[in-house]
Amino acid sequence: MNIAVELPGLALKNPIMPASGCFGFGREYSKFYDLHVLGAVIMKAATLQARFGNPTPRVAExxxxxLNAIGLQNPGVEKIIKTEVPFLASFSVPVIANIAGSTIEEYRQVAKAFEQTNQVAALELNISCPNVKEGGIQFGTHPQMAQKVTEAVKEATNLPVYVKLSPNVSDIVEMAKAVEKAGADGLSMINTLTGMQIHLASRKPVIANRTGGLSGPAIKPIAIRMIYEVKQHVSIPIIGMGGVMQAEDVLEFLLAGASAVAVGTANFQNPYVCKEIIEQLPYTLKQYGFNSVKEAIGKGIV
Amino acid sequence: MQQELRIISKQKIARDTVEMVLENKSISQVTVPGQFLHIHVQGHMLRRPISIANVDASNYTVTIIFKILGEGTRKLSTYDVGNKIDVLGPNGNGFPLDNTTQASTLLVGGGIGVPPLYYLAKKLTEQGTVVTTILGFQSKEHIFYEEKFRELGNTIVVTNDGSYGEKGFVTNVPDEVLPTIDRYYSCGPLPMLKAVKERWITVPGYLSLEERMGCGIGACFACAVPTDDRGGYKKICQDGPVFTAEEVYLG
Known part of the structure; x- marks a missing residue:
């Protein structure tokens, strides 16, 4: 069974990768299994300077x-390049750097920094973090802004750029078309949906940031719908994500039009989930009559 | 590190408080006081971090004590003897057990922060350290393990409402009834830890922090704690949950 898939700048031996922010820089999960089995790894978001992030509590079930509102906590791009990228690269797995910023210039600088290493295969442009006021979402909800930042990053680097779209928009297709027009090599979707939970006893939002990004199986139907819609209007490939827990979910994303699939929240419940999905995927594809991953992409669109 | 533990006993030991004894060969051999298990509860997305209250290495058991605070812990409390639970662990660093057996050591626990101090008290007394323990609970019906702590050393129990022992907080216990303290270990709610840190500011101390966690292994940054007011941080699940009192900034 051939489960390899080719995306711009990414020759993936399988379509499965941990999603940004749910896998840190791989160190912790490397104690559970050999990260070489992964199709790729998407690193936690990098900003130019180190960021501490939001007050706690940062998560709620x-x-x-x-819900999470971590707030893009990260040690800053230089430190990531020095200590984290070489570690991940040692597993011979394509490394995708997720980049965030509060200005277009910051995105450009972070992108350039990653390009200077030869160990990053692609960039994921985070214009959809809902948890930081000046952390990218202002670029992710307006088509013209998304286009502008994508153009700037494309101009600053030769690395393939996957733009991570926010579902917190009224017209996802318009956003996708705007970044495709700006030269994006691919899309990554969806980021989390803004949500809130109120603690009854204290009568206050559970998350210190008040709102957080909703992830997990609850958002899978939204992700599937958005990918299904976007796939019909763009010609660049999509890395799909949102509530993937098992190989069947991966097939559903492929059918909706994703070419590769990222696994996020599920890693917290089962640290082996990516490895298990990779092992199961050939059987699931076969069960539903497919002989490769490529064969299944977009086949659910009617 | 991901393992299944069989429940061999389950007991309600105080109001909304459940003790479970779990059987597992490897965890029972390696756990140090202060570490926790990250427990998957069926039907719940996130695991629950629950501290280890006791270990019996010769019988291959670990004991957890948890308070029913929400849907996850409520569901866990319905698991029956013989059921298996899926855990990651033992996670975290644990309390350092110095060889300074001569030190006069104070343990300060509040509510559901009390359990990890029991295994700690056991280990400390085994090595010859004299421990004094202050335990704080909401009220009489929330008290657990008082007798077990008494077997290990002088133990003072206070309640917030005065329904048992002196009324007040753990930090209200007067100096006159305490020995001179060389070091302390504490676990409990954040306001209590802040008060403990202030009260014994000149004494070297260790605090065990709790926080809502995501991965529980250091990858997701959900449970970061500031180490100062300039952006430094530690991860509670991985660098902690035990920290020296001076290395964490409690606000």
């Missing part, structure tokens, strides 16, 4: 999901 919901029905079939969770």
């Amino acid at each position: 919901t029905s079939a999901g969770m």
Whole structure:
């Protein structure tokens, strides 16, 4: 069974990768299994300077999901390049750097910094973090802004750029078309949906940031719908994500039009989940009559 | 590190408080006081971090004590003897057990922060350290393990409402009834830890922090704690949950 898939700048031996922010820089999960089995790894978001992030509590459980408002905590791009990228690269797995910023210039600088290493295969442009006021979401909800930042990053680097779209918009297709027009090599979707949970006893939002990003199986139908819609209007490939827990979910994303699939929240419940999905995927594809991953992409669109 | 533990006993030991004894060969051999298990509860997305209250290495058991605070812990409390639970662990660093057996050591626990101090008290007394323990609970019906702590050393129990022992907080216990303290270990709610840190500011101390966690292994940054007011931080699940009192900034 051929489960390899080719995306711009990414020759993936399988379509599975941990999603940004749910896998740190891989160190912790490397104690559970050999990260070489992964199709790729998407690193936690990098900003130019180190960021501490939001006050705690930063997470809350919901029905079939969770809210988080970490706030882009990271040690800054230089430190990531020095200590984290070489570690991940040692597993011979394509490394995708998620980049965030509060200005277009910051995005450019972070992108350039990653390009100077030869160990990053692609960039994921985070214009959709809902938890930081000046952390990218202002670029992710307006098509012209998304276009502008994508153009700037494309101009600053030769690395393939995957733009991570926010579902917190009224017209996802318009956003996708705007970044495709700006030269994006691919899309990554969806980021979390803004949500809130109120603690009854204290009568206050559970998350210190008040709102957080909803992830997990609760958002999977939204991700599937958005990918299904976007796929029909763009020609660049999509890395799909949102509530993937098992190989069947991966197939559903492929059918909706994703070419590769990222696994996020599920890693917290089961640290082996990516490895298990990779092992199971050939059987699931076969069960539903497919002989490769490529064969299944977009086949659910009617 | 991901393992299944069989429940061999379950007991309600105080109001909304459950003790479970779990059987597992490897965890029972390696756990140090202060570490926790990250427990998957069926039907719940996130695991629950629950501290280890006791270990019996010769019988291959670990004991957890948890308070029913929400849906996850409520569901866990319905698991029956013989059921298996899926855990990651033992996670975290644990309390350092110095060889300074001559030190006069104070343990300060509040509510559901009390359990990890029991295994700690056991280990400390085994090595010859004299421990004094202050335990704080909301009220009489929330008290657990008082007798077990008494077997290990002088133990003072206070309640917030005065329904048992002196009324007040753990930090209200007067100096006159305490020995001179060389070091302390504490676990409990954040306001209590802040008060403990202030009260014994000149004494070297260790605090065990709790926080809502995501991965529980250091990858997701959900449970970061500031180490100062300039952006430094530690991860509670991985660098902690035990920290020296001076290395964490409690606001």
